[in-house]
Amino acid sequence: MPINPHEREEAGFPPILIVDENDPGNILGDITRPISLSRLGFSHYSGEGFAENPQLQQDLAWYLIRRLGLQRKGPLLDVGYGANLHPAIAFVAAGIPAVAIDLLTAQPRQDDPFHPPQAAGVTETGVEIYSGDVVKLHGPDSQLKDKRFGIALFNGSYSATGNNFTVAGEVVDFKFQHDAQLLGNEARNPNAAERDQHNTAMLTALREGLVPGGVIGVVSSRYAFHGGGYGFSDLPTEKVHMLDLYDKLARLGTTKVTLIGVTQEGLSRIVERSIQLTREKLAPGQESYYYLENDEISLILAQLNQADTLPFENELYYGENSPFVTARARELRELAAKTPEFSQLARIDALFAEFP
Helix, strand or coil, X not given: CCCCHHHHHHCCCCCEEEECCCCCCCCCCXXXXXXXXXXXXXXXXXXXCCCCCHHHHHHHHHHHHHHHCHHHCCCEEEECCCCCCHHHHHHHHCCCCEEXXXXXXCCCCCCXXXXXXXXXXXXXXXXXXXXXCHHHCCCCCCCCCCCCEEEEEEECCCCCCCCCCCCCCHHHXXXXXXXXXXXXXXXXXXXXXXHHHHHHHXXXXXXXXXXXEEEEXXXXXXXXXXXXXXXXXXXXXXXXXXXXXXXXXXXXXXXXXXXXXXXXXXXXXXXXXXXXXXXXXXXXCCHHHHECCHHHHHHHHHHHHCHHHCCXXXXXXXXXXXXXXXXXXHHHHHHHHHCCHHHHEEEEEEEEEECC
């Protein structure tokens, strides 16, 4: 049985604020926007409409600033900005200093792209650009070690199943391959336990870089400027990743979590509209081949509506079969059963964790 909010706080779980599609100005939860129900989910661009759209990226930043009260917090650290400085530009326009750091696009050192953060310039719009590895944010050679931030934001850059180069995903693979080559060993990807340790270390570094009351935030890669994010059939995977993130941030001591997403009713309305629009444009015989069948869609919705039924073992850490994954999947399933908010919101669009 789900525990009530008072019992949750006594058990060490942070209180959760739900922001759904009924929140004014919530452009992430626009239920009039159809989605793709294609089987071909590996795309260079998400179908949410935010790809290659500077205005929507800045509108999203303004919504987050207002909704989370970020003007009172302190500077922005935009982690893994890639080709998308538009949110950081909006923060500067709102009077909030902005620092953007990336591993590959901000003049990285060719000998070691995973160097401690170092300055790479300032844009005409006033965004400070840094290159390097945020895990080394507080290292002795980091040029950001003395800065503190009101929000550390992964704007579509944390995790994905689409064609993205995400900080908690492909970047970790790249780092392990790079380190192995430096040691003269055969390049390899990390196993599940190593990936988990790396991402926990990264979040820990960011948590230590916050001002009191600062926030770590993750916006779904479905809203990224580049990359495919998560297709509809991958939404259960995304929710597993969000539960994993929530658990990590809870262990780091967050005192308040805000989940932005779409309710079960809202997602059902999106799907119904998307099915209708899909059928209108399909030629006879196309439907079953290119698009998900109704029973497949129903199964996905059922998993999203009851979070403890998600396929944790299959979706966690690329489906690796290991004792670590089995144990971690069990922990997250138990967490989902104790956290009804992850069922109340069928789709999670963003997660923000505030720290004392």
